[in-house]
Amino acid sequence: MRNDHGKSIAVERADMTRTLVTNVAALIITLSIGSASNASAQSQDDTAGRAKALSTARDQKSEQLTPPERSLTERALYWYDNHDSRLSWRGLHVNMGNFSGGAGFAGGIGLTQRAIGQPVVDPYQPNRIDLDLSAGRSISGYQRLAARVDVLNIAGAPINFAMSWRDDQMPQEDFYGIGPDADHRVSYRLDTTDTTAALEWKPLRQLSIGGAVALLTPVVGPGTDGRYPSIETTFDPASAPGLNGLPEFLRTDAIVGFDWRDSSTHPRSGGNYQVTASQYDGRHDTLNDFRRVDVQLQQIVPLGNRYRRVELRAQAALTDADDTARVPIIYLPALGGLSTLRGFSNGRFRDRQAVSMSAEYQWEAWWALDAAVFVDAGQVMNRLRDLEIGSFETTYGIGFRLHSNDAFLARLDLAYGREGFMPYLGFKYGF
Numbered sequence: 001m002r003n004d005h006g007k008s009i010a011v012e013r014a015d016m017t018r019t020l021v022t023n024v025a026a027l028i029i030t031l032s033i034g035s036a037s038n039a040s041a042q043s044q045d046d047t048a049g050r051a052k053a054l055s056t057a058r059d060q061k062s063e064q065l066t067p068p069e070r071s072l073t074e075r076a077l078y079w080y081d082n083h084d085s086r087l088s089w090r091g092l093h094v095n096m097g098n099f100s101g102g103a104g105f106a107g108g109i110g111l112t113q114r115a116i117g118q119p120v121v122d123p124y125q126p127n128r129i130d131l132d133l134s135a136g137r138s139i140s141g142y143q144r145l146a147a148r149v150d151v152l153n154i155a156g157a158p159i160n161f162a163m164s165w166r167d168d169q170m171p172q173e174d175f176y177g178i179g180p181d182a183d184h185r186v187s188y189r190l191d192t193t194d195t196t197a198a199l200e201w202k203p204l205r206q207l208s209i210g211g212a213v214a215l216l217t218p219v220v221g222p223g224t225d226g227r228y229p230s231i232e233t234t235f236d237p238a239s240a241p242g243l244n245g246l247p248e249f250l251r252t253d254a255i256v257g258f259d260w261r262d263s264s265t266h267p268r269s270g271g272n273y274q275v276t277a278s279q280y281d282g283r284h285d286t287l288n289d290f291r292r293v294d295v296q297l298q299q300i301v302p303l304g305n306r307y308r309r310v311e312l313r314a315q316a317a318l319t320d321a322d323d324t325a326r327v328p329i330i331y332l333p334a335l336g337g338l339s340t341l342r343g344f345s346n347g348r349f350r351d352r353q354a355v356s357m358s359a360e361y362q363w364e365a366w367w368a369l370d371a372a373v374f375v376d377a378g379q380v381m382n383r384l385r386d387l388e389i390g391s392f393e394t395t396y397g398i399g400f401r402l403h404s405n406d407a408f409l410a411r412l413d414l415a416y417g418r419e420g421f422m423p424y425l426g427f428k429y430g431f
């Protein structure tokens with residue numbers, strides 16, 4: 001009996017122990033679930049609170065934000081871009097004289113009217129009429145008066161007509177002699193009037209085919225540059241054709257061009273290729289008749305993006321005349337200056353044929369300023385078969401190009417050649 005009673009007591013204790021463990025486990029689970037629920041609810045409340053705080057901070061910050069202020073330079077260039085890329089008022093604008101080179105610092109004034117009689121300037125407006133008038137003078141006494149009228153999209157077709165007149169007075173032009181070895185620098189005066197009528201057809205947006213007729217009245221005389229002798233003291237008509245007087249010339253041109261650059265004023269990619277064949281006929285004087293062909297090739301190669309590029313140029317000017325005729329010195333192909341051999345002065349080398357090449361690596365140093373390193377090579381010769389690879393003149397240097405978002409403003413080239421250092425300041429795109 002005691003054994004059975006002892007067993008019963010042991011069984012009861014075991015049941016009580018299991019019941020106690022079960023109740024404790026249930027309590028622990030209940031407390032855990034409650035704690036987890038509270039933690040989850042608190043976490044959700046914290047997340048919602050942080051999101052609300054961030055949203056409130058963003059709203060407060062947006063109320064305090066103001067548009068970024070442009071610098072004085074940025075404001076000036078922005079204004080320039082949005083005022084027809086020129087300092088103008090009702091068509092009146094300033095210019096830099098538009099002289100080719102050697103004139104020194106120049107200034108002038110112009111009047112430009114686009115789409116005369118039309119409320120808006122539409123590039124495709126039939127029979128649109130544009131007018132340009134300008135006058136400029138330099139500190140060296142150079143003077144230019146010019147007028148031009150363009151009739152665009154004649155009868156709604158891609159045909160343009162231009163009539164232009166220009167009078168130039170250039171008292172200090174440089175001449176060194178003819179040939180690659182010429183080195184006798186003198187000064188001469190060139191006054192000329194150019195009246196031209198031109199017609200252009202554009203069957204494609206990039207392709208242009210045209211022709212022109214021009215009446216030229218050149219006069220060559222003594223130079224006024226006191227640093228160098230006047231031309232007649234060193235040269236005669238045999239060594240400087242045209243020195244003893246020139247007739248009026250009738251020049252006829254045939255022109256073919258293909259331009260697929262992304263911009264004509266500040267291109268970053270594309271190319272421009274043009275060939276011009278000209279016939280010069282001296283009126284009542286066949287001793288100065290000659291023919292001339294000008295080839296200009298430009299290719300811009302972007303390097304990965306619009307901020308770096310290589311610009312390549314090749315130019316050739318070739319002349320031909322009958323055995324009894326001479327090409328006047330003022331129409332001889334020339335190298336030197338801002339557009340060819342930048343390490344030499346303007347018109348440093350002249351002869352019947354001229355070939356030149358340039359390569360320029362450009363990168364954006366600042367959003368309104370491009371920097372560049374360049375190299376030029378060129379050669380003049382009497383006959384094209386006299387071209388020698390080892391006889392090219394070379395120059396190299398660095399340059400800076402100031403521009404707005406859409407337009408070219410100015411450039412400074414610092415070049416070096418065998419005759420020394422040469423700085424050039426220009427206000428036209430291109431080299």
